[in-house]
Amino acid sequence: MRLEVAEKKLIEALVVLLLNARGKIVSIKATSLAKIAGLGENHGAILKAARLLQKLSMYKFVRIAPERRGNKTYRYVVKADDELWQLVRKDPEKAREVLMKIISK
Template identity: 65%
Template sequence: MKFENIERRLVEALIVLLLNARGKVVSIKATSLAKMAGFGSNHSAILKAARLLRKLSMYKFLKTEPSSKRSKTYRYILRIDDELWQIAKKDPERAKEIILKLLS
């Protein structure tokens, strides 16, 4: 599978997660994002999801916190007042384009 196709499916899964959010906070892990995109526990897809989430946190779209004190995995937090949430709710296609531009 091509890298661009994997990225696109991961971004689409992230946008669908935000569109279907019922509360005020969404927390995401790389493994859960890869599973939502339909990759299961494919290790390369999980690594690509982790890179995607890390890049989004570098651009201040997501906040990062460790999953637990002993674990090396991170949980990415998105709140209702964050910019990415607002863009995704108003115009999901524009949100996809913005994220894909950031990644390239």
């Protein structure tokens, strides 16, 4: 699968996840994002999701949650007062465009 198609699916899954959130915090792991996007559980799909989340964390759209256990996987968090959450809730289509621009850098 081409990288651009996978990135679009991951971004779409992230936007849908934030739109359907019930609480005020959404916790995301790369494996769960890859599954939601329909990319499967293979190593390549999980790495694509991890790279996307890492890049978004560099631009302060998602935060890395502190892990108390010895787990090596990162958990990313988006809170209701974060910029990404507000953007997705206000205009999901614009949020998709902004996220695509960010990851294409």
